[in-house]
Amino acid sequence: MVSVDRAQVMAYRVAAMGLATRSRQRPADLPVLDLGVQEYTSGSDHVALAARTSAGLDDDRLIMVWAARGPRTCTAEPTWRPWSNSSGR
Structure with a gap:
């Protein structure tokens, strides 16, 4: 077993x-964008990029998406059931 300490x-x-060193790469070229950066509050995405690069943050190759992170799941049957009211309609 490999032993590592907290540091x-x-x-x-x-x-x-x-975050170890700041590069000069344009934001869209940063490796962190393989996963993306999150915008928790307005402008926090710019803070995340500025922490990683000294280049200008305006990069027309960046896009914002609405996404949810979570585990991938595969099921043979749907895990939800259509809603129906008690009258059967």
Whole structure:
């Protein structure tokens, strides 16, 4: 079994999230965008990008999407049932 301490884990996470060094790449070229950045509050996406690059944040290749993160699930049968009222309509 591999043994790591807290400092090693945190160093790995900081590097994996692209926060170890600021690059000069344009925002759309940042590796973090393989997963995307979230906008929790207005402008927080710009803060996330500015923490990773010294380039200008206006990049016409970026788009905003409404998405939900979560586990992928595959089921053979639907996990929901259509709603019906008590009168059978």
